[in-house]
Amino acid sequence: MTTTDQMLAEAWDLSPAVALRPEPFGAMAYHFGNRKLTFLKRMQLVDVVRGLAAHPDVRSTLQSVGVAEAQWPGYVAALQGLAATDMIRPRATDQARSVQEGAA
């Protein structure tokens, strides 16, 4: 399995420390923790990032936003870039989450 396929199957969220500010061309993402700033240069990428939390995996997020399959590798590369600075982070699995919620 390629790293693209792997990420497509994973569940991701916008990092809780990140705010997205709409811009005419996309959005600016700001991380309050590490203070990194990054720009999302396409509206569709903003929709994908905002949609991550509502979908079980990256693949279904891309489908829901209507990103053509041919563009998926590009979008996954962009998401990996965002993951490298903790703008998005892997979602805890259902099992892990239920354990956390049980503890809370």
Added chain:
Amino acid sequence: MTILETRPVVARPEGGSLIEQFELGLDAPICLTWELTYACNLECAHCLSSSGRRDPRELSTEQCKAVIDELQRMQVFYVNIGGGEPTIRPDFWELLDYAVSHDVGVKFSTNGVRLNPERARFLASTDYVDVQISLDGATPEVNDYVRGPGSFDTAITALANLQDAGFKDAKISVVCTRQNIGQLDEFKAIADQYGATLRLTRLRPSGRGADVWDELHPLPEQQRELYDWLVANGENVLTGDSFFHLSAFGVADGGSALPGLNLCGAGRVVCLIDPIGDVYACPFAIHDNFLAGNVLADGGFETVWQRSELFTELRSPQTSGACTSCAFFDACRGGCMAAKFFTGLPLDGPDPECVRGFGEDALASGDRVLPPQGKDHSKANPTRNQPVMLTLSRRDDALAVQATKPPVSACAENPLAGFTL
């Protein structure tokens, strides 16, 4: 200054480069500079804002908080607070606290005068606050010459207090001049000693800087020295994108531009709010020609940012005159607007410090008129903190005479001639 009835609609290229998008402007600045007061305990010779005296129209605490509320709504996540000396405003710490608790991070610039051990401990306990200490010489001689007597010691004491309090990663902000470019390694050593990060910025001919720019701006060979030093040390040194006019060096070498946007962000991605709420295109352009509006008089900061006629114009395609045909135009994009304006050069021509020398030619051409500064808050009378900017030296011809001819009498040479001490 005029505020437009409606926000202009700008056609955007889909998926264009970030630089192209930035040139067309953002919904809110990335980071803005806010001079909280024109009052200052120092009178630095090169002060960008000609600071010294408090302006009686200075925004009140409540008005400042309203600006912070608006920045939070606009999602401006970071503000550079400066002055004047911001920490001498009695409500400075209250405003700092207010900003941080409203999701507006603060980096403030100070000469260090109020950073005693107690304040340093307070700062060390906060998150989301950066402190930047100004230091324009790595030795008291070089620093105090432009910043005034005792200012080196004040800055170093502040750095030591921050370090002792456990404050991590303070910034040391250096304006690069003819006198301190040879000290870059020493500045780095000071930063390392105090666990700080070095930040280098460009000397601009703005404010009182116009008076000393001819004497202090780096010589062409020093620009090369600075560029090479940045390339060698750049990873651990901040520049605030200050030196994009030097990027042509890299392109000429077959490399690339310096890291950063390499773009004039004035009115596009940055701006300045001054102590009375006037909004200018950039921190280096406190002049009526670059005044977009006022946060009190013109319906708030967002209105000024999004609808002022000036900012709309700065976000529309610019002509770059002779520079457009230069092979390095993409590297420097004509340089700094404020540097051109305050040296009396046309805005669509080369930067006065153009690395190809076109700026020097334009400066030498002689038909330029320096704009009046007009926004002067300098102190009216001399004070003990004022830099003197005199150096003692001997006339060359006097030395030559001394070397070749014996004095007519012993006393003509020196009242102590013939005595050994």
